[in-house]
Amino acid sequence: MINVLLCREGETDSGPICVFIEKLAINTKLNITETTTAELKHKVIVSNKTAARRKTTFVDRLYKFAVKNKYKHIAYHMDADHDYDKRYSELKEQFTNEMQEICHCLVIVPKEMIESWLLSDMDAFSPPINQKILPKKPEEIWGEENDPESNHPKNYLKRVLYSIGKQPNRDTYAEIAQNISIDVILKRCPKSFGRFYADMQEFIKERT
Numbered sequence: 001m002i003n004v005l006l007c008r009e010g011e012t013d014s015g016p017i018c019v020f021i022e023k024l025a026i027n028t029k030l031n032i033t034e035t036t037t038a039e040l041k042h043k044v045i046v047s048n049k050t051a052a053r054r055k056t057t058f059v060d061r062l063y064k065f066a067v068k069n070k071y072k073h074i075a076y077h078m079d080a081d082h083d084y085d086k087r088y089s090e091l092k093e094q095f096t097n098e099m100q101e102i103c104h105c106l107v108i109v110p111k112e113m114i115e116s117w118l119l120s121d122m123d124a125f126s127p128p129i130n131q132k133i134l135p136k137k138p139e140e141i142w143g144e145e146n147d148p149e150s151n152h153p154k155n156y157l158k159r160v161l162y163s164i165g166k167q168p169n170r171d172t173y174a175e176i177a178q179n180i181s182i183d184v185i186l187k188r189c190p191k192s193f194g195r196f197y198a199d200m201q202e203f204i205k206e207r208t
Contacts, residue, residue, distance in 0.1 A: 001029050001030070001031055002025070002028060002029070002030050002031070002072075002073055002204060003030075003031045003033070003071055003072070003073065004021070004030050004031065004032045004033065004071070004073045004074070004075060005033050005035065005062065005065070005066045005069070005071040005073070005074045005075070006018070006021070006032050006033065006034050006035070006074075006075045006076075006077065007034075007035050007036065007037060007040060007058065007062045007074075007075070007076045007077065008034060008036060008077040009036070009037070009077055009078060009079060011170055012114070012168065012169060012170050012173050013077060013079075013114050013173075014034055014170055015170040015171060015173045015174025015177065016114055016117070016118060016173045016174055016176065016177035017077050017108060017114065018032050018034070018174070019174050019177035019178050020117075020177055020196070021075065021108075021200070023177075023178075023182065024182070024196075024197060024200040024204075025200065025204045028204045030204075033071075035062070035065070037058045040058055040061040040062060040065060041058075041061070043061075043065055044061040044062075044064050044065050046060070046061065046064075057094050058076070059076055059091065059094035059095060059099075060094070062074055062076060063095075063099050063102075063103065066103060067102065067103075071103065072102070072103050072104060073103065073104045073106070073203065073204075074103050074104070074105055074106070075105075075106035075107075075108055075203070076091060076095075076105075076106070076107055076108065077108040077109075078091060078108075078109055079109070079110055079112065079113035079114065080109050080110060080111045080112045080113065080192065081112060081113065082112050082142050084109060084111040084112065084191070084192060087109050088107060088109045088192075088195070091107045091109065092107050095107070104202070104203050104204075104205065105203075106199055106200070106203040107199065108196055109192060109196075110189075110192050110193070110196075111139045111189070111191055111192035112139065112141075112142060112153055113153050113154070114173070115153035115154050115156070115157040116138045116139050116141065116153045116189065116192075117138065117177075117180075117185060117189055117192075117193055118157055118173060118176045118177065118180070119134050119135055119138040119141075119153065119156060119157055119160070120134070120138050120180060120184055120185040120188040120189050120193075121179070121180045121181050121184040121185060121188070122134055123179065123181065123184075124176045124177075124179035124180040124181075125160070125164060125176065125179075126164075126175070126179070127164050127165075129160065129163070129164060133160055133163070134160070135151070135156065136188075137188070138153070138188055138189055139188075139189045139190075139191055139192060141153060141156060143155065143156075154168075182197075
C-alpha cells in the first residue's frame, strides 16, 4: 500500500485525477488523501525566516505537511491554462532535490486542463456519443471561458455533457475518467498525458 498526498485545484478535478492516478498504478494499491491550496494555506504555517529567505510556494507547504504526517509520495496538480511548458517546468523546479531525497514527487499538469483529457475517448461517455462531436486534438483546443460557445475545454465538455443529459460535476468527470481507454488518451493527448504516464512509473516505486 502506498499512501499518497495529493494537492489538486478544483472540486471537479478531484474525481478524475484520483481515477487516473489509480488506473496508472498497475498492480499497486494506493490510498490517496486529498487537499487543496486553500486548505494548505490554513494547515501549514510558514516561518518568518523561511518567508524572508525566498517566496514560499504551495509545493513548500505540501512538502512540509507531508513530512509532518509521514507521507513519502506527494502529488501536485495544476491545469496548464494555455501555458503548459512553463507550468510544468516551474512546478518541477519547485520540487527541490532535498524534497526528492525524502519523497517521491509527482507533477500533474493536463494540457490545457483536466477537461481536455476527458474529451479524448468517445467510448467513455454514457449514453454513447459520436466521435465527430469530440475535438481531434483535445490538448490544443482553447477559447474564451466566458463564452459558452467557445472551444475553451470547460465549455466544450459542458456542451457534450448537456447533449446527453449529464451535468458537469465531480461524479460525472470521475465516471468518464474511469471509462477512458489509456491507449486512446495516450494517442489523443500525447504531450501532457504521455508525460503524466511516464512520470507515474517512477512515482509508484516504493521509497526504501
